Amino acid sequence: MANLNSLPLYERIQRKNGVKRVVEVIILFLLLSLLIYRLLFLKDHGLTWLLALLCESWFAFNWVLIINNKWNPVEYKTYPDHLLQRVTELPSVDIFVTTADPVLEPPIITINTVLSLLAADYPAYKLACYVSDDGCSPLTFYSLVEATKFAKLWVPFCKKYNIQVRAPFRYFSTDSLTSSDNSNWEFHQEWKRMKDEYELLCHKIEDASQKSRPCDFTGEFVEFSNVERKNHPAIIKVVWENKEGLPNGVPHLVYISREKQHKHPHNSKAGAMNVLTRVSGLMTNAPYMLNVDCDMFVNNPKVVLHAMCLLLDSNSEKEIAFAQFPQVFYDGLKDDPYGNQFVIMFEYMMRGISGIQGCLYLGTGCFHRRKIIYGLSPSHIVESINGKLAYEKTLQEFGSSKELIKSAVLALKGNTNPSNCLWNSIQASYQIASCKYEYGTGWGTKLGWRYGSTTEDSDTGVMIHTRGWRSVYCTPDPPAFLGCAPSGGPTAMSQQKRWATGFLQILFSKNCPIFGTLFGKLQQRQSLVYLWLVFLGLRPVPELCYAALPAYCIISDSFFLPKVHELAFSILVALFVIYNLYTLSEYLKTGQSVRAWWNNQRMARITAMNAWFFGFLSCMLKLLGVLETVFEVTKKDQSSDASNDDDAGRFTFDDSPIFVPGTTILLLHLTALVVSLLKLQPPAHGGHGSGLAEVLCSVLWLLCYWPFLKGLFGKGKHGIPISTICKSAALALLFWHLCRKTTMG
Numbered sequence: 001m002a003n004l005n006s007l008p009l010y011e012r013i014q015r016k017n018g019v020k021r022v023v024e025v026i027i028l029f030l031l032l033s034l035l036i037y038r039l040l041f042l043k044d045h046g047l048t049w050l051l052a053l054l055c056e057s058w059f060a061f062n063w064v065l066i067i068n069n070k071w072n073p074v075e076y077k078t079y080p081d082h083l084l085q086r087v088t089e090l091p092s093v094d095i096f097v098t099t100a101d102p103v104l105e106p107p108i109i110t111i112n113t114v115l116s117l118l119a120a121d122y123p124a125y126k127l128a129c130y131v132s133d134d135g136c137s138p139l140t141f142y143s144l145v146e147a148t149k150f151a152k153l154w155v156p157f158c159k160k161y162n163i164q165v166r167a168p169f170r171y172f173s174t175d176s177l178t179s180s181d182n183s184n185w186e187f188h189q190e191w192k193r194m195k196d197e198y199e200l201l202c203h204k205i206e207d208a209s210q211k212s213r214p215c216d217f218t219g220e221f222v223e224f225s226n227v228e229r230k231n232h233p234a235i236i237k238v239v240w241e242n243k244e245g246l247p248n249g250v251p252h253l254v255y256i257s258r259e260k261q262h263k264h265p266h267n268s269k270a271g272a273m274n275v276l277t278r279v280s281g282l283m284t285n286a287p288y289m290l291n292v293d294c295d296m297f298v299n300n301p302k303v304v305l306h307a308m309c310l311l312l313d314s315n316s317e318k319e320i321a322f323a324q325f326p327q328v329f330y331d332g333l334k335d336d337p338y339g340n341q342f343v344i345m346f347e348y349m350m351r352g353i354s355g356i357q358g359c360l361y362l363g364t365g366c367f368h369r370r371k372i373i374y375g376l377s378p379s380h381i382v383e384s385i386n387g388k389l390a391y392e393k394t395l396q397e398f399g400s401s402k403e404l405i406k407s408a409v410l411a412l413k414g415n416t417n418p419s420n421c422l423w424n425s426i427q428a429s430y431q432i433a434s435c436k437y438e439y440g441t442g443w444g445t446k447l448g449w450r451y452g453s454t455t456e457d458s459d460t461g462v463m464i465h466t467r468g469w470r471s472v473y474c475t476p477d478p479p480a481f482l483g484c485a486p487s488g489g490p491t492a493m494s495q496q497k498r499w500a501t502g503f504l505q506i507l508f509s510k511n512c513p514i515f516g517t518l519f520g521k522l523q524q525r526q527s528l529v530y531l532w533l534v535f536l537g538l539r540p541v542p543e544l545c546y547a548a549l550p551a552y553c554i555i556s557d558s559f560f561l562p563k564v565h566e567l568a569f570s571i572l573v574a575l576f577v578i579y580n581l582y583t584l585s586e587y588l589k590t591g592q593s594v595r596a597w598w599n600n601q602r603m604a605r606i607t608a609m610n611a612w613f614f615g616f617l618s619c620m621l622k623l624l625g626v627l628e629t630v631f632e633v634t635k636k637d638q639s640s641d642a643s644n645d646d647d648a649g650r651f652t653f654d655d656s657p658i659f660v661p662g663t664t665i666l667l668l669h670l671t672a673l674v675v676s677l678l679k680l681q682p683p684a685h686g687g688h689g690s691g692l693a694e695v696l697c698s699v700l701w702l703l704c705y706w707p708f709l710k711g712l713f714g715k716g717k718h719g720i721p722i723s724t725i726c727k728s729a730a731l732a733l734l735f736w737h738l739c740r741k742t743t744m745g
Ligand SMILES: O=c1ccn([C@@H]2O[C@H](COP(=O)(O)OP(=O)(O)O[C@H]3O[C@H](CO)[C@@H](O)[C@H](O)[C@H]3O)[C@@H](O)[C@H]2O)c(=O)[nH]1
Pocket: 097, 098, 099, 100, 101, 105, 132, 134, 267, 268, 269, 272, 292, 293, 294, 295, 362, 363, 364, 454, 455, 456, 457, 495, 498, 499, 502, 631, 632, 633, 634, 635
């Protein structure tokens, strides 16, 4: 028999991508040729030419960054079976679930996530689940209490029959009975019972949510009487404690609603994560922490084992900070109409980035080492191996709680703390969940999740990589977690807006990836990865200019693209064809449709010009001190009703100004095409008017904005509101006027 210790826990496999690289370089070469052509003829042309040159330079630069991201794709294969044979004692893991709003994030979604986590294939006494509720909702708490009762049946059932999907709503939505061993009478009975019990649970929660007060504010619920969501003392409840420490029981479950006061910034999700980190530090102090958004349920019960394969390997202790799983979505709309299922992004971009310093931290589905969240660097590890704990001098950064400092020392030394009684730490927990606790401490700057960006995940990731850590990307089959992708134009746009704002906040902060390379240990290529990410926030500027150019040229009868007979025109055509075939091939290779490819192409344009533009504005206003940025929570739908709806993929709008730029661009191109069809242009200077290229470009923009075109005539949520159309028309008129003025002048 092979030596057990020689069995690998994971393998890192370099993926072959020779052909892709060649195509990528060809595209780069074509882009550079175009730029050279622009430069050569710059002096013969005016402002439009220069503008085109600047935009194209930006796109070319972006392409270089993308090539860097994708150049060295790797795959991590994990072997949980080897782990179970090799390791006698698995480490404990604290699990964090965040929720913030019982309306946008219905508690039934949150409890399904919690149930799936409690039932994971891992010794129950090694897990503890902490739910942070920024909504301070009695309904969420009530749902958790009820879910715990159900969990006592559900968890043993899942483990006994080795159920694959352990989020009950998902398990019972498929025909799980016929697909399992039907002849097993006992299973049949238990299955029925589970289904009935789950339905009962759903009814209870549904009933409670219909009432103005979900429950009587007595007993456990007393603290919820009279709470204001944004102004209330901390509420911490041990919902369930696995006192007997049974391996197949239900893991600990703790509810936390941190203190909030109007005048104290709460730092959104990052703030919630830091409270979770501290409270769990006191209660269970596990060396590993898994965090998920409330909608991301466990889809692969072995997920913790997969992560441990990567984190427990003897070498990884000294270099790997976290193990990230991709975000995969369930019941996604057909052909990805909102371009937010990110299949390509996870398949090519993330794998490529994994080949550099490591995958980005994506905010959910990630296992962190506690001591690294506590600020440890790789060099500290070496020092602590040599006997001294280099960290002691900075312990005051943890704040004034003696209990917390004590637990932090243990965590930093790598001592796993056997769980004592959770109730013992309740008092101290209230102290560290108060909103004043962090003043004068390192939380949010040196410790924990970083404050200052609405994408706290990327920000915290930059910080960790800047300290010199690496990270790994784990893609087991079936996917580890599944969540909801926003459906609907407004939700999709507001999510993207928040991301763009957050990226720019990183760019303009001390945590900027450029500083990370200059002064820290962020590898150069990883720095380029982060630049690619944060520069997405600047993208709306060249994107909007480039979209306006063809309309401008047609209306004022000038040109910005090469004429058909020129060599440069063929460069342009080649670039267009090769680039699109390249992206299309990625979609086909990942089993997606041509339609999905097209939807993603056009949504990339729509997102950049609308959502990211507003993200850009909101960051600029924040920098000028005019406006505070807020973390707008994404609405989550559980039901798959949307996908049965005929109109499911049809773009929806609301009266948000976010749709104004897009509507304006659409109106401009409509005008331009009418102008060109009816030959209404003013006479061009010396016969150099707009040509075929500009018209084709304009048609292309129209195609990209097809959902908006339909929106002009649509009704209800499928229609663009009149007010938005008026604002856009006014802007388009202004633009027209300017075009005409420059041609006259
Ligand atoms: O004040 C807040 C705001 C949000 N959340 C929670 O944060 C999570 C993420 O929010 P969501 O609205 O779902 O954001 P998404 O756009 O879906 O999330 C992506 O982007 C976020 C950063 O913008 C990351 O935090 C997420 O992990 C990542 O999935 C949810 O569980 C929320 O309940 C809080 O706990 N407190």
